[in-house]
Amino acid sequence: MSPRLRPEAMAPAQAVIDEAMARAKGECAVLVEEISEAEVRFANNTMTTNGVRRDRRVTVVAFAPVDGGTAAGTARAGGTVDIAELVAAAEADAAASPAAEDAFELVEGTVDDDYGLAPGGTDLLVLEGVLSHLGGTFERAEAAERTIAGFAEHQLSTTYLATSSGVRRRHAQGTGALHLVARSAGGARSTWTGSGTADFSDVSVDVAEERLVRQLGWAARRVELPAGRYETILPPAAMADLMAALYFAAAGQDAEDGRTAFSGPNGGTRVGEVLAPLPLRLWSDPRAAGLGCAPFLATGTSGSDVSVFDNGLELEVTDWIESGRLEHLRYHRAGAARSDVPATPPIDNLVLELPGTTQNVEDLVAATGRGLLLTCLWYIREVDPATMLQTGLTRDGVYLVEDGEVVGAVNNFRFNESPVDLLARAVDVSRSERTLGREFGEWLNRAEMPAVRVLDFNMSSVSPAS
Amino acid sequence: MSHVGTPSDIFDDDLLAAIRDTALTAARDAGCSHAEVRVERIRSQWIRLRDARLESAADDTEIGVGVRVVREGSIGFAASVALTTDEVRHVVDQAVNAARVTAFAATTRVELAPEPSHGEVDWRSEYDTDPVEVPLVDKVELLAAWSAGLLAAPVISHTMASVLAVTEDTYFADLSGTVATQRRVRLHPQVEALALDEVGGGFETMRTLAPPVGRGWEYLGGDGWDWATELAAMPELLAEKIAAPTVEGGEMDLVIDPTNLWLTIHESIGHATELDRAMGYEAAYAGTSFATFDKLGTLRYGSPVMHVTGDRTTPHGLATVAIDHEGVAAQSFDLVRDGTLVGYQLDRAIAAATGFDRSNGCAYADSPLHIPIQRMANVSLQPAEGEGPTTADLIAGVRNGLYIEGDKSWSIDMQRHNFQFTGQRFFRIVDGKLAGQVRDVAYQASTTEFWGAMEAVGGRSTYRLGGAFNCGKGQPGQVAPVSHGCPSVLVRGVRVLNTLAESGR
Numbered sequence: 017m018s019p020r021l022r023p024e025a026m027a028p029a030q031a032v033i034d035e036a037m038a039r040a041k042g043e044c045a046v047l048v049e050e051i052s053e054a055e056v057r058f059a060n061n062t063m064t065t066n067g068v069r070r071d072r073r074v075t076v077v078a079f080a081p082v083d084g085g086t087a088a089g090t091a092r093a094g095g096t097v098d099i100a101e102l103v104a105a106a107e108a109d110a111a112a113s114p115a116a117e118d119a120f121e122l123v124e125g126t127v128d129d130d131y132g133l134a135p136g137g138t139d140l141l142v143l144e145g146v147l148s149h150l151g152g153t154f155e156r157a158e159a160a161e162r163t164i165a166g167f168a169e170h171q172l173s174t175t176y177l178a179t180s181s182g183v184r185r186r187h188a189q190g191t192g193a194l195h196l197v198a199r200s201a202g203g204a205r206s207t208w209t210g211s212g213t214a215d216f217s218d219v220s221v222d223v224a225e226e227r228l229v230r231q232l233g234w235a236a237r238r239v240e241l242p243a244g245r246y247e248t249i250l251p252p253a254a255m256a257d258l259m260a261a262l263y264f265a266a267a268g269q270d271a272e273d274g275r276t277a278f279s280g281p282n283g284g285t286r287v288g289e290v291l292a293p294l295p296l297r298l299w300s301d302p303r304a305a306g307l308g309c310a311p312f313l314a315t316g317t318s319g320s321d322v323s324v325f326d327n328g329l330e331l332e333v334t335d336w337i338e339s340g341r342l343e344h345l346r347y348h349r350a351g352a353a354r355s356d357v358p359a360t361p362p363i364d365n366l367v368l369e370l371p372g373t374t375q376n377v378e379d380l381v382a383a384t385g386r387g388l389l390l391t392c393l394w395y396i397r398e399v400d401p402a403t404m405l406q407t408g409l410t411r412d413g414v415y416l417v418e419d420g421e422v423v424g425a426v427n428n429f430r431f432n433e434s435p436v437d438l439l440a441r442a443v444d445v446s447r448s449e450r451t452l453g454r455e456f457g458e459w460l461n462r463a464e465m466p467a468v469r470v471l472d473f474n475m476s477s478v479s480p481a482s
Numbered sequence: 483m484s485h486v487g488t489p490s491d492i493f494d495d496d497l498l499a500a501i502r503d504t505a506l507t508a509a510r511d512a513g514c515s516h517a518e519v520r521v522e523r524i525r526s527q528w529i530r531l532r533d534a535r536l537e538s539a540a541d542d543t544e545i546g547v548g549v550r551v552v553r554e555g556s557i558g559f560a561a562s563v564a565l566t567t568d569e570v571r572h573v574v575d576q577a578v579n580a581a582r583v584t585a586f587a588a589t590t591r592v593e594l595a596p597e598p599s600h601g602e603v604d605w606r607s608e609y610d611t612d613p614v615e616v617p618l619v620d621k622v623e624l625l626a627a628w629s630a631g632l633l634a635a636p637v638i639s640h641t642m643a644s645v646l647a648v649t650e651d652t653y654f655a656d657l658s659g660t661v662a663t664q665r666r667v668r669l670h671p672q673v674e675a676l677a678l679d680e681v682g683g684g685f686e687t688m689r690t691l692a693p694p695v696g697r698g699w700e701y702l703g704g705d706g707w708d709w710a711t712e713l714a715a716m717p718e719l720l721a722e723k724i725a726a727p728t729v730e731g732g733e734m735d736l737v738i739d740p741t742n743l744w745l746t747i748h749e750s751i752g753h754a755t756e757l758d759r760a761m762g763y764e765a766a767y768a769g770t771s772f773a774t775f776d777k778l779g780t781l782r783y784g785s786p787v788m789h790v791t792g793d794r795t796t797p798h799g800l801a802t803v804a805i806d807h808e809g810v811a812a813q814s815f816d817l818v819r820d821g822t823l824v825g826y827q828l829d830r831a832i833a834a835a836t837g838f839d840r841s842n843g844c845a846y847a848d849s850p851l852h853i854p855i856q857r858m859a860n861v862s863l864q865p866a867e868g869e870g871p872t873t874a875d876l877i878a879g880v881r882n883g884l885y886i887e888g889d890k891s892w893s894i895d896m897q898r899h900n901f902q903f904t905g906q907r908f909f910r911i912v913d914g915k916l917a918g919q920v921r922d923v924a925y926q927a928s929t930t931e932f933w934g935a936m937e938a939v940g941g942r943s944t945y946r947l948g949g950a951f952n953c954g955k956g957q958p959g960q961v962a963p964v965s966h967g968c969p970s971v972l973v974r975g976v977r978v979l980n981t982l983a984e985s986g987r
Contacts (some may be wrong), residue, residue, distance in 0.1 A: 022569070026564050057762070060590070062760050063585070063587050064557075066559055091539040091541045094545045095562075095565060108618075113619075116949055165762065199762070199765060203770065281683070307780040397891050397892055407902050409894075432984035458958075476902075
């Protein structure tokens with residue numbers, strides 16, 4: 017049973033919404049996010065920091081008729097909010113703003129059955145399983161002269177969204193992550209494992225520890241390799257980060273402006289173009305099994321692909337890439353209408369898959385004559401938006417595969433690669449599994465990815481980091 | 483009856499005193515050897531214009547109370563957005579409980595290095611006009627005018643203009659008796675122009691080099707940066723860039739402007755000299771450091787002209803403050819002297835664990851709901867003694883190289899050895915003179931080799947403060963603002979890459 021938030025501390029979310037609605041002079045959207053979090057951090061075989069918190073954010077979006085259309089203004093505040101002040105601030109911003117480029121009729125009302133329910137909470141009890149195993153993990157690490165560092169966090173967030181057009185939505189979700197790093201004495205060898213989870217019921221420190229021990233064992237033999245292009249197996253965690261970079265860069269308006277790798281000639285986009293010879297599918301679905309996320313749009317801020325006017329919009333399964341072909345870019349309704357495409361705003365999960373494949377990561381390793389198996393990627397940054405070239409590092413374990421077996425660990429590398437190009441060059445793809453990107457998992461926790469083999473991954477230089 | 487607080491009266495003295503007394507008394511009663519309570523209100527405003535039209539604007543007020551305790555050698559932290567004395571009592575209970583339950587798995591006791599009471603402190607950063615108080619319409623008009631000016635140039639197809647303004651109010655009190663009320667104001671304005679390459683396809687962008695600063699709205703009026711001159715020069719510079727030849731990679735000498743170098747300092751010195759990293763406490767996330775503690779006083783970090791300091795005192799610096807989030811007074815200290823590693827950035831726990839008498843004041847939490855951790859001071863490379871050498875003097879010393887302005891892409895490995903940076907503008911240097919821009923440049927190096935190859939630093943006339951709002955560290959992730967001062971420098975024999983070739987094109 018999950019703990020309750022102390023109801024006496026603040027007025028209920030629904031009451032806050034009702035008051036804001038009553039005070040608003042015109043059309044508006046009100047978003048209340050109730051967030052409860054607990055986390056523990058550890059390093060050098062001991063506990064370091066921790067935290068338990070209760071957060072609440074109230075966002076009021078006011079819409080106002082202005083010269084040439086409708087303007088929007090947003091004010092957000094945390095905690096026990098002065099609603100009158102917040103509504104007035106949002107309305108003042110709307111009145112002071114020019115007509116919004118993304119103005120659109122507000123979404124028709126839908127009322128969720130559970131709208132009236134109170135928010136759930138979380139606390140350190142959710143991490144009891146992790147905490148109770150860590151003591152033993154630290155003891156075994158000490159005995160084996162390795163050090164463990166890591167982090168376990170759990171968040172329970174409940175979103176309440178209401179609009180003056182009758183929308184009353186509620187969505188509750190749990191988001192958790194476990195990271196574990198093991199380093200040999202002196203730090204010459206290191207390895208990592210990470211998992212994303214909704215409630216920690218599917219996370220085992222013992223299983224993670226076994227994996228760390230196995231991977232550290234692989235590093236008993238050390239092989240130095242120079243920079244160059246290598247046959248490389250990118251594991252699901254690495255693909256999660258590379259596909260997140262691609263997904264974040266998939267705004268349709270930006271492509272039409274000519275500023276992304278998805279830009280086509282003459283203000284067009286590359287939608288419809290085959291990006292990958294394999295029939296890969298990259299998709300998001302708020303109802304995807306095990307990856308569930310908010311099935312409606314809720315935002316306080318407009319951007320090139322999300323709009324405050326779209327609050328309450330039903331989110332549907334969206335194929336970004338289908339059968340290797342670029343199918344959709346990210347659009348809010350106003351942008352989609354201008355470009356005569358369906359509205360496909362961002363959704364908070366991402367799956368890459370090769371339909372029908374049955375092989376796993378081990379099968380990819382077994383089928384490799386000589387190549388590299390990575391653990392994860394780190395410090396990934398865009399170098400050139402025109403090609404979507406990303407730079408970054410391999411981190412915590414690069415393994416040498418020979419004749420289908422891991423035979424040792426290699427130094428780390430800096431890579432320069434474009435995720436779009438990688439999809440085009442993928443020669444082998446495993447079935448997809450729930451994973452956590454080391455770099456972007458913080459922003460895109462819900463991901464299912466395959467391992468992917470490419471023949472010529474660009475390791476630009478050697479990194480002596482270990 | 484419990485006191486109730488809302489954003490408009492967070493700095494009501496009675497409420498703060500009630501929260502402080504409730505928190506510290508409850509923590510003392512629970513047997514805590516240390517406790518600190520922090521109430522914060524962080525107001526921010528984000529505005530972005532696309533092609534001179536407002537795309538997004540949002541006002542935000544973050545508010546809350548956080549309590550950190552040390553009890554029987556174990557740390558606990560809890561926080562809430564509800565500012566009532568009842569809730570604060572509950573928060574202390576949660577923090578004490580967190581210290582208790584994590585103690586079962588702990589193998590080491592946490593101690594904090596001592597810090598005397600600083601009594602009552604009232605401080606605010608140097609600014610004239612609180613940017614959050616400036617009407618939205620004035621801000622939008624200014625950015626729209628700047629954008630329209632750029633869009634009038636035929637070469638420019640699109641613009642993006644944004645400002646992030648933050649006013650951070652902090653009330654801090656601890657068991658030793660320090661009670662600090664502080665306000666910090668900061669601004670990050672940016673304007674980017676995009677030109678389409680009609681000949682070769684593709685595009686190029688150019689962004690203003692103006693840094694984020696600890697100043698008020700007067701910064702956009704020209705106090706601390708010459709916006710008019712910078713914006714006026716952008717169309718021609720961008721036209722030259724889009725027509726520029728692609729770079730021929732190889733080893734060459736670099737003259738690096740402070741507008742680019744600050745980020746190289748941030749990544750390869752700032753993070754590498756954080757002692758919690760060097761001791762392995764960030765191994766799971768931000769990473770460790772090649773500059774391990776056993777090398778203090780001996781590691782050759784760079785050439786003899788390299789003198790790097792850390793401080794939380796520089797006027798307009800983004801990390802500047804009077805009292806840090808652990809109650810430690812702001813200080814200034816050496817990190818690298820004559821090319822040798824001589825110091826680290828510390829918080830109280832890491833100072834105590836490594837035998838320092840005192841923290842040098844580098845604790846920060848980005849929110850009242852987050853625990854303070856060691857974060858970066860303003861880490862700065864000191865210029866040469868006199869006004870010179872000038873940037874032109876440094877360029878004159880290069881036969882074949884590049885002069886680099888403005889930061890763009892950045893990446894460095896988890897021990898801070900191998901880095902790669904791009905920039906906003908790259909000018910070829912031929913026989914001591916600038917010879918036009920080139921495109922598609924990245925420079926790649928290893929930290930100690932790079933700084934070891936630094937032949938000269940510019941004089942005081944070349945010194946500028948750069949910085950960032952978004953330095954990431956810790957789990958859960960926290961972002962911190964930080965400034966870095968530096969002169970122009972000359973570095974010999976750096977590996978320059980062609981980014982098109984890197985992408986296999």
